[in-house]
Amino acid sequence: xxxxxxxxxxxxxxxxxxxxxxxxxxxxxxxxxxxxxxxxxxxxxxxxxxxxxxxxxxxxxxxxxxxxxxxxxxxxxxxxxxxxxxxxxxxxxxxxxxxxxxxxxxxxxxxxxxxxxxxxxxxxxxxxxxxxxxxxxxxxxxxxxxxxxxxxxxxxxxxxxxxxxxxxxxxxxxxxxxxxxxxxxxxxxxxxxxxxxxxxxxxxxxxxxxxxxxxxxxxxxxxxxxxxxxxxxxxxxxxxxxxxxxxxxxxxxxxxxxxxxxxxxxxxxxxxxxxxxxxxxxxxxxxxxxxxxxxxxxxxxxxxxxxxxxxxxxxxxxxxxxxxxxxxxxxxxxxxxxxxxxxxxxxxxxxxxxxxxxxxxxxxxxxxxxxxxxxxxxxxxxxxxxxxxxxxxxxxxxxxxxxxxxxxxxxxxxxxxxxxxxxxxxxxxxxxxxxxxxxxxxxxxxxxxxxxxxxxxxxxxxxxxxxxxxxxxxxxxxxxxxxxxxxxxxxxxxxxxxxxxxxxxxxxxxxxxxxxxxxxxxxxxxxxxxxxxxxx
Amino acid sequence: xxxxxxxxxxxxxxxxxxxxxxxxxxxxxxxxxxxxxxxxxxxxxxxxxxxxxxxxxxxxxxxxxxxxxxxxxxxxxxxxxxxxxxxxxxxxxxxxxxxxxxxxxxxxxxxxxxxxxxxxxxxxxxxxxxxxxxxxxxxxxxxxxxxxxxxxxxxxxxxxxxxxxxxxxxxxxxxxxxxxxxxxxxxxxxxxxxxxxxxxxxxxxxxxxxxxxxxxxxxxxxxxxxxxxxxxxxxxxxxxxxxxxxxxxxxxxxxxxxxxxxxxxxxxxxxxxxxxxxxxxxxxxxxxxxxxxxxxxxxxxxxxxxxxxxxxxxxxxxxxxxxxxxxxxxxxxxxxxxxxx
Numbered sequence: 055x056x057x058x059x060x061x062x063x064x065x066x067x068x069x070x071x072x073x074x075x076x077x078x079x080x081x082x083x084x085x086x087x088x089x090x091x092x093x094x095x096x097x098x099x100x101x102x103x104x105x106x107x108x109x110x111x112x113x114x115x116x117x118x119x120x121x122x123x124x125x126x127x128x129x130x131x132x133x134x135x136x137x138x139x140x141x142x143x144x145x146x147x148x149x150x151x152x153x154x155x156x157x158x159x160x161x162x163x164x165x166x167x168x169x170x171x172x173x174x175x176x177x178x179x180x181x182x183x184x185x186x187x188x189x190x191x192x193x194x195x196x197x198x199x200x201x202x203x204x205x206x207x208x209x210x211x212x213x214x215x216x217x218x219x220x221x222x223x224x225x226x227x228x229x230x231x232x233x234x235x236x237x238x239x240x241x242x243x244x245x246x247x248x249x250x251x252x253x254x255x256x257x258x259x260x261x262x263x264x265x266x267x268x269x270x271x272x273x274x275x276x277x278x279x280x281x282x283x284x285x286x287x288x289x290x291x292x293x294x295x296x297x298x299x300x301x302x303x304x305x306x307x308x309x310x311x312x313x314x315x316x317x318x319x320x321x322x323x324x325x326x327x328x329x330x331x332x333x334x335x336x337x338x339x340x341x342x343x344x345x346x347x348x349x350x351x352x353x354x355x356x357x358x359x360x361x362x363x364x365x366x367x368x369x370x371x372x373x374x375x376x377x378x379x380x381x382x383x384x385x386x387x388x389x390x391x392x393x394x395x396x397x398x399x400x401x402x403x404x405x406x407x408x409x410x411x412x413x414x415x416x417x418x419x420x421x422x423x424x425x426x427x428x429x430x431x432x433x434x435x436x437x438x439x440x441x442x443x444x445x446x447x448x449x450x451x452x453x454x455x456x457x458x459x460x461x462x463x464x465x466x467x468x469x470x471x472x473x474x475x476x477x478x479x480x481x482x483x484x485x486x487x488x489x490x491x492x493x494x495x496x497x498x499x500x501x502x503x504x505x506x507x508x509x510x511x512x513x514x515x516x517x518x519x520x521x522x523x524x525x526x527x528x529x530x531x532x533x534x535x536x537x538x539x540x541x542x543x544x545x546x547x548x549x550x551x552x553x554x555x556x557x558x559x560x561x562x563x564x565x566x567x568x569x570x571x572x573x574x575x576x577x578x579x580x581x582x583x584x585x586x587x588x589x590x
Numbered sequence: 591x592x593x594x595x596x597x598x599x600x601x602x603x604x605x606x607x608x609x610x611x612x613x614x615x616x617x618x619x620x621x622x623x624x625x626x627x628x629x630x631x632x633x634x635x636x637x638x639x640x641x642x643x644x645x646x647x648x649x650x651x652x653x654x655x656x657x658x659x660x661x662x663x664x665x666x667x668x669x670x671x672x673x674x675x676x677x678x679x680x681x682x683x684x685x686x687x688x689x690x691x692x693x694x695x696x697x698x699x700x701x702x703x704x705x706x707x708x709x710x711x712x713x714x715x716x717x718x719x720x721x722x723x724x725x726x727x728x729x730x731x732x733x734x735x736x737x738x739x740x741x742x743x744x745x746x747x748x749x750x751x752x753x754x755x756x757x758x759x760x761x762x763x764x765x766x767x768x769x770x771x772x773x774x775x776x777x778x779x780x781x782x783x784x785x786x787x788x789x790x791x792x793x794x795x796x797x798x799x800x801x802x803x804x805x806x807x808x809x810x811x812x813x814x815x816x817x818x819x820x821x822x823x824x825x826x827x828x829x830x831x832x833x834x835x836x837x838x839x840x841x842x843x844x845x846x847x848x849x850x851x852x853x854x855x856x857x858x859x860x861x862x863x864x865x866x867x868x869x870x871x872x873x874x875x876x877x878x879x880x881x882x883x884x885x886x887x888x889x890x891x892x893x894x895x896x897x898x899x900x901x902x903x904x905x906x907x908x909x910x911x912x913x914x915x916x917x918x919x920x921x922x923x924x925x926x927x928x929x930x931x
Contacts, residue, residue, distance in 0.1 A: 100885075102646070102689050110648030185649030240691065260690075261701055261877030263777050288772055288875040292756050296764045297771045432888070463637025463890045466645045483648075494649070504652050506645040 086568070092586040093282040094567060095303040097294050097310055100287040104255065104264065105244040107175060107226040108183035112335075112577070115223040116307055117285050119578040120266055121162075122249035124222035125153055125172070128334050128574040132387070132486045134217055135573075137580075138167070138227060138250065148212030148529035155203045159273045161229045162254045169199035174230035176207070179238055186490055190219045193527075212529030215487035221334070222251075223578040252278040252582035263287065272582060279585035291315070291435070298325075298562060304586065305563040307331065307577055312435050313374040319562050326567070329376065331576030332559025336385045336484040336491065339377075339437060339555040341427070341444065342469075346512045347476050349423050354412040356549040359477075360398035361405035362451045363444060365554055372439045373555060380553035382542045383492045385484055387556070387574075391538045398549055405451045422452040425476035429457070430465035437479055440554070444479075471504045473512065481557055482507065488538050489526045496545055497522060513550035610911075617907050624903040625679055628896055629672055638664055639688045639890040662688050675896065684897035689889050694897035697882065702901070704774055705878035708870070709863045711794055712801035717856060720806045724813025724848075725840060731818065739810065747807035751866060755800040755873040762796060769796055772875035797874040801866055805859045809852055816848030849920050857913035861906045 101114040105122065125142075126134035134142075139153040159167040176197055180187030196208040207216075219225060227250070232243050247255050250273070253266035264285040268278055286303060288294045295315045297303045309332075311319070319325035343350045343359070350356055365379035378386060381396040409415075414422045429441050438459060445455040458475075460468065469478045485491030494500050494507070498514040518541060525537040545551065559577060569576070570583040640658045644650035659665045663674065678685055684694035727739040746754075763771035770776070774793050781789050817840075820826060829843050867880035879898060886895035 103691070109646070111646045185647050188651075245691070259777075259877065260697070261704075261881060262773065262875075265777065284777055286773065286777070286875070289881065290756070290873045290875070293759055293772050293873055293875060296759050300763045300767060300771055302763075302771055460636075461888055462645055463635070463639075463642050463888075465637075466641045467637035471641075502652055504655060505650050506641065507649050 086587065088279045088568070088570065088583075088585040089588055090279050090585070091281050093284050094280050094305060094581065094584060094586060095284045095286060096305040096307060097288050097297070097303050098285050098307065099289070099310070100261070103244045104247050104258070105226065105228070106223055106578075107179045107228050108187075108238065110185055110223075112308055115578045117264055118226065118247060118249075119222040119251070120253040120283055120581055121247045121251045121255055122222060122226045122228070123251050123580060124225050124227060125220045126217075127221050127579070128486075130330055130333065130572050130574050131389075132218070132334060132574045134220070137221070138172075139220075142217075148214070149209050151207045151209070151216065153205045153207075155205065156273060157203055159250050160271055161231075161250055162248045162269060162271075163229075163232075165229065165231055166202075167227075167229075167250050168202040169205045170202070171227055171230045172205045173197045173199050174234060175228045176205075176225075179228060179233070180225050183238060184225070186219060186485075187225060189490060189494075190216055190224070211527040213526075214529060214531070214534065215489045215526070218486040219490055221575050221578060222580070223334070223575060252580050253280075253283055256282070261287065274582055278580075278582040280581065283581060298564070301564065304567045305561065307559075307561045309434065309558075309560045311560065311562045313376050313560075314435075316374065316376065316560065316562070322565070324565055326561075326563050326565055328561040328563070328576065329558045330572060330574065331561045331579075332557070333387045334486060334575035335559065335577075336388050336486060337481050337557040337559070338380050338383075338385055338484055338553050339440065339479065339481045339557055340380070341477050341479050341552040341554060342495075342511045343477050343550055343552070344473060344475055344511060345550050346473060347425070349414065349425060350476055352412050353548055354408045355414065356552075357398050357547075358405040358408040358412075358451065359448065359453070360396075360549050360552045361401045361408070362453070363447045363552065363554065364400045366400070368440060368443050369555055372436050372443055373558075376558045376560060378556040378558075380556045382546050383484065383495070383551065383553055384488055384538070384542060385556040388484065388486050388488075391488055391535060391542075393539050393542050396546055398546055398552075402451055409451060409453075416452045420452055421454050424454040424456065426456040426458055427477040427479065428465060428468060428475040429459050429479045430462050431459050432462040432465075433479075433481055437481060441479060444477075466506045470506050470508065470510050473503075473510070478510070488541070489522070493522045493526070495551060511550040513548065515544065515548065518544050613911055613914075617911075620907060621900070621903060625676070625896070625900055626672075628899045628903075629675055632892055632895060633668060635887075635890060637890055639892060640664065642889045643689060679900065684900070685893040687886075687891055687894040689891045690894070694894050697894065698879065698897055698901050701877060701879045701882045704876055705864075705867055705871070705880060707794070708797055708801060708867060708876060708878060709860070711798035712805075712863060713856065713859060715798055715802040716805040716809055716859065717852070719802070720809025721813050721845070721852070723806070723810035725817065725845060727810065727814045728817035728821075729840065736814075743807035743810045746803040747811075749803070751800060751804060752869040752873050754803060755797070755870055758796050758800055759873070769793075771796075772873075774877055797870050797876050800873075801863065801870045804866070805855070808855060808859075812851050812855060813845070813848050816851055817844050820844045820847055846920070850917070853913060853916050853920060856916075857910055860909040860913075864902050864905070 098116050099113045101111060101117055103114060104118050106115045106118045123138050125139035126137050129135050138156055138159065140156050142151060142153045144151050155169055155172065161167055176191060176194070181191040181194060193209040193211050193213045194207055195210050198206040198208065200206065229248050232248055233241055245258065252269055252272045254269050256265040256267045258264045266283040268281050272278060288297055291312050294306055295311055295318065298306055298311070299318065316327060319327060343356050345351050369375060369377045369379055382393060384391050386392045409422055416422055427441055427444060429437055441457045445457055448455045468474050483491055495509055496513060496518060497509055498516070498519050500509040501512055501514065502508040521537050521541050525534055525541065528534040528537060561576065566587045566589065568585050568587055569579065569581065573579050639662065640655050643658065644655055663671060687694050687697055690697065723739050723743065727736040730736055759771045762769045770793050774790065776789050826839060826843055829839050864880065867878055868884050870876065871878045871880040872884065883895065883898045886898060
């Protein structure tokens, strides 16, 4: 979930930026020979702790990923790339997975890293405490460590999605010697982490910054190039933008520069806008419908709402072109499972016909009925703008929409505990595998009162439940794809959730900041390959 | 708050205790009332810190959420939570921040100095520059300087603080590059001595000026009108007849009398600066208490928020007592003994 503070309410929709220019250099790899030294100054929102092993808050991941590592990282196609695991192998029956760990890796306190650390973190932290880890490692029956550098995971059923969530953001490895026998959630190392990563924790001055310094003992010889990384907390979006323009900082990650300000950084000679760093999250801005409520409990009404919204215009006007119209529950970046097309696409005439058919004809004043839409003020500025866009879209088919914006606590309470809403909007991570990021939103067993980001629409379809559960345990890739395709068609038809925009996470940096290896999970990169070119 | 010389004061207190101590004793029920109000008002906010934590975590099971509520004591009836809170306060223990996992007192103490620095600077700026503007304007009523100053004060009175701050950043940091756009010190520069002070001053200028503008305008207008009222007063005419210089009359005779309403206003300002600091600290990423309070509200970190509110109310009460002292200094007629006479 995207948690950005909003101070600036008055940002109007500006003219379209020159997108060809803005995105043209997104793929540009860093040219030239890396330069040693210097400190990269990066803006993030202040995280509550600095360990991601049991919590998915994005800004924690952005900081902790430089200190602590995972088994792999992901390339632009979201394929795993070795990190602390050098290689891996899945047994033919899919019931065991073996990881060969890198040798001669040391924790920042000098102790050797080994298979016992992985085993401990998997069993005691990811499987027990991590909100997604519980699902990812649910089938794990045992973890064997034949030697210090080998980990074998035994599974009760194949779990192909496991390989999609073992980077430093999804499954961060903690030092067993620091955590074993302690209350993991309260361990002091959570705010002063000891990792294996390219940078060591130096200090955290609350409200101001987190400082990291180079790990001279890093396992990649000669790296990192930087002497340190400095994370600064600048809560106001305009102040951030100015600080980047004034050269006081080098990088903003996680779309911290509002899309309306991005064109100020369109000069490729001075700035780089990376649009690939968040591919791994596969985030979609969506409207979830409370199917327990009158009017929208009728599937035809939900389909009509879907037909009323022009997703392409939404991307163009509200997201300034940074994003893609979504067609279904799985975003196009998850190419393995993406199915083109949406039978419930933009078609206002069809929308009106469906509403008439459902018996909600226009009244004397041209209106059919009135419902509400709730959004959280902690979500992006764009999400609140999108609410206005949806309101206008629905007005055209005679549906009156009342917009309610509340802060996170009130919004979560209203949606997931009280279910007192008709439509809610949110930006949710679909993750590279539908079993991890999509199933939770439709699964009957995940209708859990009070718990955020569960199946809050109340939608329940036993046939779909069977398909999703079968897909989760299917080891054969082709069969699994067929199941996911069927799953997609069902939820498009029933429309408990309208997937609207595939979000693009932007990293804006000065052109001096270079990173050699493009990553699909670049928001959570270790930055051992990052360097600062000399000022011209 | 009851004045120091009210008849309702208990005879023992009136006879035995020194006035300052008596004032401090009267503060206790006031703080109790504030603490109670704070607690009750915060109960009205929908959602709690566990909702926020679970939301931030990405997912949670109802079991872990229930366990968290239990460990924070949020599952207990409100009256019990209230009694526990009062008990904590009585032993001067502000509790633990649920979300940041640190003692509230430590959090407040690290964030208080930056806020105090900002507040005191803004207060001094507002008083000094405001009085100066008021005096200058009053010396030539209707003149070009008066018109100019009236215009400027009206503008700074009307412009929202956060907008002014943003525009100042755009001008002085982005365009001109004279001053840093935010933060309190250049991180990693490890200055010491004079260089450290210079660095701090450079970071302080924009937020302090921004925070001072509103009250600067108020003081300027107050001083101007107070000076004008005194313009034809007997003692001014007498001073002039004795041959005192214009500046001496202005500063020594007229301005001293104009100070009284300003001192009252300064008491107000000191209290309201705390709330103004939330916006200014956010815009300038100043690591102060205001931002911490805002975060605490957003995340329903009740212990932290109650701690900050309690601390702030103590601060305001202390300022009020100090202001009473300043009254007596500025104007001897205010002293309790003199009033009773």
